Amino acid sequence: MYRSTSSLLCQGTLTILICCLPMQVCAEISQMERQSTYQQLETFANVLSILQENYVDEINAKKVMEGAISGMLLSLDPHSSYLQPEDFKELQEETEGSFSGIGIEVVTEDGDLLVVSPIEGTPADRVGLKAKDKIVKIDGEQTQNMNPMDAIKKLRGPQGTQINLAIQREGWKEPRVFTLTRETIPLHSVKKSFLEPGLAYIRITNFQSQTTRDVKEALQKLQSQYPITGLILDLRNNPGGLLDQAVSVADIFLDSGLVVSTKGRVKEQNMTFHAHSNGGKNLFPLVVLVNEGSASASEIVTGAIQDHKRGPVVGTKTFGKGSVQTILPLPEGAGLRMTTARYYTPSGRSIQATGITPDMDVASDEKNKNGLSPVSIKEADLKNHISNPTLPEEPKRKSGAGNKSTVTTPRKQPEASEKSDEPSDAAEGSSRNGEISLDKDNQLRSALDVLKDLIKSSGDSGKKEVSSAKE
Numbered sequence: 001m002y003r004s005t006s007s008l009l010c011q012g013t014l015t016i017l018i019c020c021l022p023m024q025v026c027a028e029i030s031q032m033e034r035q036s037t038y039q040q041l042e043t044f045a046n047v048l049s050i051l052q053e054n055y056v057d058e059i060n061a062k063k064v065m066e067g068a069i070s071g072m073l074l075s076l077d078p079h080s081s082y083l084q085p086e087d088f089k090e091l092q093e094e095t096e097g098s099f100s101g102i103g104i105e106v107v108t109e110d111g112d113l114l115v116v117s118p119i120e121g122t123p124a125d126r127v128g129l130k131a132k133d134k135i136v137k138i139d140g141e142q143t144q145n146m147n148p149m150d151a152i153k154k155l156r157g158p159q160g161t162q163i164n165l166a167i168q169r170e171g172w173k174e175p176r177v178f179t180l181t182r183e184t185i186p187l188h189s190v191k192k193s194f195l196e197p198g199l200a201y202i203r204i205t206n207f208q209s210q211t212t213r214d215v216k217e218a219l220q221k222l223q224s225q226y227p228i229t230g231l232i233l234d235l236r237n238n239p240g241g242l243l244d245q246a247v248s249v250a251d252i253f254l255d256s257g258l259v260v261s262t263k264g265r266v267k268e269q270n271m272t273f274h275a276h277s278n279g280g281k282n283l284f285p286l287v288v289l290v291n292e293g294s295a296s297a298s299e300i301v302t303g304a305i306q307d308h309k310r311g312p313v314v315g316t317k318t319f320g321k322g323s324v325q326t327i328l329p330l331p332e333g334a335g336l337r338m339t340t341a342r343y344y345t346p347s348g349r350s351i352q353a354t355g356i357t358p359d360m361d362v363a364s365d366e367k368n369k370n371g372l373s374p375v376s377i378k379e380a381d382l383k384n385h386i387s388n389p390t391l392p393e394e395p396k397r398k399s400g401a402g403n404k405s406t407v408t409t410p411r412k413q414p415e416a417s418e419k420s421d422e423p424s425d426a427a428e429g430s431s432r433n434g435e436i437s438l439d440k441d442n443q444l445r446s447a448l449d450v451l452k453d454l455i456k457s458s459g460d461s462g463k464k465e466v467s468s469a470k471e
Contacts, residue, residue, distance in 0.1 A: 014240045014241070014242075014243055014246070014296035014297050014300070014321070014323065014324050014325060014343070015091075015095070015240075015241065015242055015243065015324075015325050015326070015327050015337070044068070048061070048064065048065075051064070066082065066084075069082045070082045073336075073337075073338070074384070075384065076338075076339070076384065077323070077339050077384050077385060077386050078379075078382040078383065078384060078385055079321070079323060079325055079337070079339055080325070080337060080338045080339050081337050082334065082335075082336060082337075083327075083334060083335035083336070083337060084334060085332060085333030085334050086153070087335070088327075088329070088333060088334055088335035089333065091327070091335070093187075094187065094206070094208060095208045095209055095241065095242055096208070096209050097186060097187045097189075097208050097209050097210040098184050098185060098186050098187055099156060099184070099185055099187065100156060100157060100158060100159040100182050100183065100184055100185070101155055101156040101157070101182055101183075101185050102122060102123045102124045102155055102163065102180045102182055102183075102185075103118055103119040103121075103122025103123060103124045103125065103185045104116070104117070104118045104119070104122075104124040104129060104155070105117050105118075105119075106135065106148055106151055106152070106155075107148065108146070108147075108148050111144055111145045112134050112143075112144070113134065113135040113143040113144075113146055113148070113151055114132060114133065114134055114135070115129055115130065115131055115132065115133040115134075115135065116131060117131050118130070118131075119185065122183070122185055123180040123181055123182065123183060124180065127178045127179075127180055128178075129165075129167065129178065130169070132169075132170070133167050133168070133169050134167065134168040134169070135151070135165055135166070135167060136166040136167065136168050136175045137164075137165070137166035137175070138151065138154045138155065138163065138164075138165060138166075139154065139163060139164050140164070141154070156182070157182050158182065159182055159183055159184055160181065160182065160183070161181070161182050162179055162180065162181050162182070163179070163180050163181075163182060164177055164178070164179050164180075165177070165178045165180065187208060187210075188214065189204055189205045189206050189207065189208050189210070189211045189214060189241075190202060190203070190204055190205075190211060190214035190215055190217075190218050191203045191205070191218075192218035192221065192222055193436060194222065194225065194226060195232070195436065195438065195444075195448055196448075197226050198226045198227060198228060198229035198230065199229065199230050199231075199232075199448065199451060199452070200219075200222045200228045200230070200231045200232070201231070201232045201234065201436065201444075202215060202218055202219070202222075202231065202232070202233055202234065203234040203235075203236075204233070204234070204235055204238055204249070204298075205237075205238055206238055206239060206240065206241045206297075207238070207240060207241025207242050207245040207246050207249070207297040207298075208241055208242065208245065209242060209245065211241070211242075211245045211249060212245055212248040212249050212252070215249055215252060216252065219252075219282065228284050229284060229285070229455055230284055230285040230286070230287075230451045230452075230454065230455050231284060231285070231286050231287070231451075232286075232287050232288075232289055232444070232447050232448065232451055233253075233286065233287070233288050233289065233301075233305075234289045234444070234447075235288060235289065235290050235294045235298040235301065235302060236289055236290060236291040236293060236294055236315065236443070237291065237293035237294065238293070238294055238295070238297070238298040239293070239295050239296065239298075239319075240295050240296030240297040240298060240321065241296075241297045242297065243262075243297065243300075243324060245297065246260070246296075246297035246298075246300040246301055247259050247260060247273040247300070249301055250275065250300065250301045250304040250305065251275045251276055251278075252278070252282055253282055253283075253286055253305060253310060253311075254275035254304065254305070254308055254310060255275065255277050255278055255280065255283065256274075256275055256276075256277060257274065257275050257308055257346060258272060258273070258274055258275075258304075258346040259273045259274060259275050259300070259304045259346065260272075260273050260300045260303070260304060260343050260344065260345065260346070261273070261343065261344045261348075262324055262341040262342065262343045262344070263341055263342055263343075263344065264324075264340050264341035264342070265340075266340070269324075269340050269341040270341075271341075275304075285311065285451060285454040285455050285458060286305065286310055286311030287311050287312055287313075287314055287447045287450050287451045287454070288301070288302050288305050288306070288311060288312070288313045288314070289313075289314050289315050289443060289444065289447045290302055290313060290314075290315040290316070290318050290356065290358060291315045291316045291318070291364060291443070292316055292317060292318065292319055292355075292376040292378060293319065293376075294315075294318040294319060294356075295318065295319035295320075295321045295379070296319070296321040296323075298318070299318050299319070299320075299321065299322070299351055299355070299356055300343060300345075302318065302356050303345030303346070303349070303351060303356055304345060304346055306345075306356065306359065307345050307346040307347045307349075308346060311454070312358075312359040312360055312450055312454075313356065313358040313359045313360070314358055314359070314360045314362055314443065314446055314447045314450055315358050315360075315361075315362055315443050315447075316358065316361060316362070316363060316364065316443075317355045317356065317357050317358065317361075318351070318355040318356045319355055319378050319379055320351055320352065320353050320354050320355035320356075320378050320379035320380060321351075321352070321379045322342055322343055322344075322350050322351045322352030322353070322354075322379075322388070323339045323341065323342055323343070323352060323386055324339070324340055324341040324342070324343055325337050325338060325339055325340065326338055326340040339386065342386070342389065349390065350388050350389055350390050351388075352379065352385075352386060352387070352388040352389075353378075353379045353380040353385055353386075353387070353388050353391075354380070354388055354391070355378065355379070360446065360450060362442065362443050362446040362447075363442075363443075364442065364443055365441075365442040365443075
């Protein structure tokens, strides 16, 4: 099965979205540097002029300039990039928590475009689309061998517009055409359940603008069913998202202390973020579950909880992305994503290109179709990744995995999601409808055992204190 995704968050970003960059935030540039820059720009202009006059085909100056900008940013680090208007819009939709579409998740298998699942209450659900339905045509265009990302772009569109899907279902002699009207589809980055009465499970798939609110609501709904005696926070394959959401999610489980600090070349990028008192709420035993797909914002939450000894971290070493990107809008709807700072955990460590080592290392029992463990790509494998200031200078990588900035999500790529609330693999062993299967998820089983031991030890400790007081 070939799997792909359109999610820009799969690039493992930790972003600050702003509308402009005030002049006082810019670093001073010396006159010598300016002069050198002007000379290089003159060389660029000369090369462009020569190409326009002599290249075998006519040059599209706008396309060439955009390519030059993309190449310039790619030469800096894997996470700085030029965002085309459609990519910038998609990033805004993902971080804002909604988009306009029909509400289905799709995957390609043997060249066929299949429905994974419709979102409840969406146009796709209301017309009766089902899992494993084959999408034969989209508005009359054949989908055989269509890239899932291209399919998603066709499925999305302005609210109120219609789309025709030719669907082939097992048992049908001929495909049937469904007409759907696009509408606003909410994105959900938080999933919740009880593994056992009192033992809660919350999975965060990415950090978007509503994630903190959704985590708090999930906790309230779980508490209304059973008193929470312990919680597993699953951040596996969570590629990151918004900085403020990472801070506020960590704040839910911490009662005080530093959450994260950032340091950049410009002093205005040097910031500290602290937890606030929750009045003792949410201080139940906690276990954080991570893997090599946990990146950026996920690592901020994990690092804060680990450094404050709030709860053990279980799984495998994380991706290792310890940098912050600032997103700036550009004319004509484009955007600029540039790395502006490194971040540091409460103890002052940078996890850039090293990742976070779990307190309890538990390997995944996931295998690919050949029976082998999936090969992962980490930050350290990416060409031009920025250095870790606490480590010796690394030799520049000339080639290797991750030469393109878009290939930064480790492990196998997930199914494409027209709803985009699954930017990476669902919790291992979970079915696509969100159900959890402990017997198929070694890491989750181990995390549950650790959580039970924590609860037992905290209970025994309390008993000893009461016994001591009686004496």
